[in-house]
Amino acid sequence: DGGITQSPKYLFRKEGQNVTLSCEQNLNHDAMYWYRQDPGQGLRLIYYSQIVNDFQKGDIAEGYSVSREKKESFPLTVTSAQKNPTAFYLCASIWTGGPYGYTFGSGTRLTVV
Amino acid sequence: KNEVEQSPQNLTAQEGEFITINCSYSVGISALHWLQQHPGGGIVSLFMLSSGKKKHGRLIATINIQEKHSSLHITASHPRDSAVYICAAPTGNQFYFGTGTSLTVIP
Numbered sequence: 001d002g003g004i005t006q007s008p009k010y011l012f013r014k015e016g017q018n019v020t021l022s023c024e025q026n027l028n029h030d031a032m033y034w035y036r037q038d039p040g041q042g043l044r045l046i047y048y049s050q051i052v053n054d055f056q057k058g059d060i061a062e063g064y065s066v067s068r069e070k071k072e073s074f075p076l077t078v079t080s081a082q083k084n085p086t087a088f089y090l091c092a093s094i095w096t097g098g099p100y101g102y103t104f105g106s107g108t109r110l111t112v113v
Numbered sequence: 114k115n116e117v118e119q120s121p122q123n124l125t126a127q128e129g130e131f132i133t134i135n136c137s138y139s140v141g142i143s144a145l146h147w148l149q150q151h152p153g154g155g156i157v158s159l160f161m162l163s164s165g166k167k168k169h170g171r172l173i174a175t176i177n178i179q180e181k182h183s184s185l186h187i188t189a190s191h192p193r194d195s196a197v198y199i200c201a202a203p204t205g206n207q208f209y210f211g212t213g214t215s216l217t218v219i220p
Contacts, residue, residue: 009155031206042212043199050206090156092208102146102203106155 002027006091006105013085013112021076021108023091029103030096032074036060037088037107046089049074050096078110085112116140117202119211126218132187134214136200139181146201147174147185150213156199159185190218 004025013019023032031050035043045058049068063082068074078085089108095101117138126132136145144163148156160167160174162183167174171190176183187194197213 006155033208035208035210043208043210045207048207094203094206094208096206102144102161102201102208104146104148104156104158104201106157107150109153109155 002103004091004093004103004105006089006108009106009108011108011110013110015112016080017112018080019078019085019110019112021078021089021091021110023074023076023105025072025074025093025103027093027095027101027103028071029093029101030071031094032068033092033094034058034064034066034074034076035090035092037090038084043090046076085110115212116209117200117211119200119214121214122212123215124217126190126216128191128218128220130190130218132190132194132216132218134185134198134216136183136185136202136211137181138183138200138202138209140202140204140209142178142202142204144203145176145183146203147183148199148201150197150199152196159198187216190216192218192220194218 007022033048034046037043047066049055065077091105120135146161147159171188173186199213200211202209
């Protein structure tokens with residue numbers, strides 16, 4: 001079945017360590033997105049990529065980095081510069097070639113201790 | 114002003130009650146998503162709809178594209194329906210999300 005795979009579902013890291021969250025899709029979608037959710041708040045855009053080897057900052061990009069070396073993969077690195085990394089992270093994708101190609105991953109819950 | 118507004122923010126219901134969650138949006142879209150998030154859990158996509166109504170079990174989603182409004186209904190609510198429900202409005206190149214409705218169903 002086609003879809004987005006985010007792994008792992010739960011992730012624990014020590015403060016000061018970089019951590020990379022995986023997002024893989026087999027839908028041939030062009031655009032991919034990373035969102036962050038804090039308790040009691042809505043989802044906010046971190047980074048997005050509309051084509052391979054290109055990506056744009058969202059509203060809260062500071063302390064994060066991404067890469068888009070392959071169409072199907074859009075990993076997000078939470079760096080030690082991110083002051084409050086503990087949050088829920090959601091990956092999504094859009095097929096820009098038609099009206100109904102939208103898909104969401106199940107998310108990764110990152111806890112930094 | 115948010116592009117997507119959900120109401121209510123919080124909702125508590127007795128088991129068996131009929132529940133309605135509303136979503137209004139200001140962006141032009143071709144389809145709208147309803148997502149479910151259980152406490153401490155991941156996101157599950159419930160519906161994607163572009164017109165009319167969709168039904169899955171006890172869940173019903175409706176959308177009026179002209180009025181830019183969608184509703185999610187839960188019939189015969191059950192404690193396992195307790196979750197946050199989020200509407201998502203995708204435009205051509207990004208998503209706009211509502212802030213979510215936190216539903217608690219009491220036995």
